[in-house]
Amino acid sequence: MAVIMERQSVNLGIRMIPFNKMQPFALNPRRQPPTPTSLDELVASIADLGVLQPVLVRPQAGSHEPPDDAYEIVYGHRRVAAVERLATEWIRTRKDGQHPPSDAHRGMVPAAVVLDLSDADALTMAFIENAQREDMHPLDESDAIRDLKRLDPTLTVRGIADRLKLSARRVQRRMRYERLGPLVRSAFLANVITTDHADDLAMITDVALQERALIEGCFQALGATSPRAASLKKLATASPEDLDALRLSVAPLRSLHQWIHDNIRQDPTDGAVQEEFPELAQLATTTDVATLLQVSDHSWKVPTGVLQREEYREVTGKKSTHGEAAIVVHGGPMRLVRICRDRACRAHWPDLMTRQTPADTARAARFEAQAARQRKAQAAWSRTRRSVWPALVTHATTHAKLSGDLVRRVIGEYATRELLRRAKGVKLTDANAAGVLALHVLERSRRTRSELSTAARLVGFDLGKWERDERARQKSASKKATAKSGRAKGGAK
Numbered sequence: 213m214a215v216i217m218e219r220q221s222v223n224l225g226i227r228m229i230p231f232n233k234m235q236p237f238a239l240n241p242r243r244q245p246p247t248p249t250s251l252d253e254l255v256a257s258i259a260d261l262g263v264l265q266p267v268l269v270r271p272q273a274g275s276h277e278p279p280d281d282a283y284e285i286v287y288g289h290r291r292v293a294a295v296e297r298l299a300t301e302w303i304r305t306r307k308d309g310q311h312p313p314s315d316a317h318r319g320m321v322p323a324a325v326v327l328d329l330s331d332a333d334a335l336t337m338a339f340i341e342n343a344q345r346e347d348m349h350p351l352d353e354s355d356a357i358r359d360l361k362r363l364d365p366t367l368t369v370r371g372i373a374d375r376l377k378l379s380a381r382r383v384q385r386r387m388r389y390e391r392l393g394p395l396v397r398s399a400f401l402a403n404v405i406t407t408d409h410a411d412d413l414a415m416i417t418d419v420a421l422q423e424r425a426l427i428e429g430c431f432q433a434l435g436a437t438s439p440r441a442a443s444l445k446k447l448a449t450a451s452p453e454d455l456d457a458l459r460l461s462v463a464p465l466r467s468l469h470q471w472i473h474d475n476i477r478q479d480p481t482d483g484a485v486q487e488e489f490p491e492l493a494q495l496a497t498t499t500d501v502a503t504l505l506q507v508s509d510h511s512w513k514v515p516t517g518v519l520q521r522e523e524y525r526e527v528t529g530k531k532s533t534h535g536e537a538a539i540v541v542h543g544g545p546m547r548l549v550r551i552c553r554d555r556a557c558r559a560h561w562p563d564l565m566t567r568q569t570p571a572d573t574a575r576a577a578r579f580e581a582q583a584a585r586q587r588k589a590q591a592a593w594s595r596t597r598r599s600v601w602p603a604l605v606t607h608a609t610t611h612a613k614l615s616g617d618l619v620r621r622v623i624g625e626y627a628t629r630e631l632l633r634r635a636k637g638v639k640l641t642d643a644n645a646a647g648v649l650a651l652h653v654l655e656r657s658r659r660t661r662s663e664l665s666t667a668a669r670l671v672g673f674d675l676g677k678w679e680r681d682e683r684a685r686q687k688s689a690s691k692k693a694t695a696k697s698g699r700a701k702g703g704a705k
Contacts, residue, residue: 241356429471510543
């Protein structure tokens with residue numbers, strides 16, 4: 213395995229080093245801890261066969277003869293952790309006079325010590341070794357690339373790809389993960405979303421829009437107030453059951469694509485966007501893409517400054533030079549197009565030519581002028597409405613009186629007619645407006661006794677007292693009817 217190194221390193225050979233003399237590598241690219249199952253399997257393997265492949269360490273201080281406690285693990289953290297557990301368990305369970313069966317049980321780790329490895333070289337070797345043993349999480353790869361770029365700012369994407377044995381496209385995509393916000397990173401680390409979801413979300417530069425895209429695009433079936441939606445926002449404390457439920461609730465990737473097309477205005481000047489669209493990157497070498505006309509494939513929710521679908525016609529044909537260059541940034545996949553905005557063009561607006569007469573044109577102009585006046589009046593009223601509200605509040609709370617017209621406006625004309633019909637004989641006037649409004653409240657509160665009792669107290673009606681009086685009246689009426697029936701039987705005899 214050829215690894216690009218900054219300088220030649222000196223191999224000090226194989227040494228037996230106690231695990232407690234080794235320190236973890238501060239730039240270890242694998243940030244996620246090993247799963248309990250994989251570590252258990254490694255412990256069992258080392259107990260049977262020992263450490264088959266030496267771990268790689270470097271002198272922490274960089275001297276030729278490092279002190280005993282100055283070793284730093286470049287790779288092999290899981291093997292060292294397994295030896296530590298194995299030695300700890302053996303010490304806890306050993307019997308008096310029993311000798312450790314292997315070096316691993318004594319806590320000794322064979323290590324190949326490479327002298328004077330720079331941080332960048334150590335990070336490179338750790339990355340390649342970890343990637344070859346087991347796939348690292350893409351976010352771990354992203355953090356490692358960021359650290360390598362920080363250690364050597366002169367590295368290009370191609371240089372990083374050559375050092376880490378990755379494709380340039382993979383390096384570009386991993387570098388974009390630095391854009392991901394905390395919520396998206398948490399969902400990605402918990403494997404709630406896939407790498408494809410993360411790639412699409414990383415194309416969104418605004419963190420707030422990222423979170424909206426995650427919730428509405430990836431989990432559109434979840435309600436905003438559902439327990440699962442709440443667990444999505446608290447992934448750090450979510451239970452395994454909630455995480456499994458979230459993984460099962462992820463919408464197909466095309467749903468996220470559609471949400472992004474409908475809600476996000478893509479920026480053609482963004483380097484990440486140009487990396488994904490080579491045609492745009494090639495055009496950017498000769499043209500200022502910021503000056504291109506930006507269009508949408510939709511006619512609704514179109515951002516300001518973007519042409520709606522009805523405002524242009526797409527010019528087809530590779531040899532056609534008619535029209536203007538434009539780029540689709542909303543409503544569909546980004547692509548370069550040529551468009552025609554001349555409504556008098558018979559080639560691209562034939563439907564207007566076949567049915568539009570001078571009278572139609574004049575009528576459309578009048579309609580557009582009227583619509584412009586209405587928009588202007590509405591804009592003026594919107595400015596006035598904000599300033600007139602405080603005056604209305606002051607006047608209404610000090611001078612307003614309850615009237616029949618006000619009651620009709622509050623509860624509606626139809627509801628008022630139906631209420632008066634059921635009230636049988638009651639007419640709405642200014643004098644009894646408060647009573648009719650109270651009837652409306654009482655009628656809407658008849659579903660349960662508790663609601664009706666509470667509403668009745670507002671108008672001074674004691675429902676409990678009425679019920680007692682009503683039972684007493686019915687009891688009295690029953691006694692009178694019984695006595696009358698007795699007298700009638702006595703007279704008949």
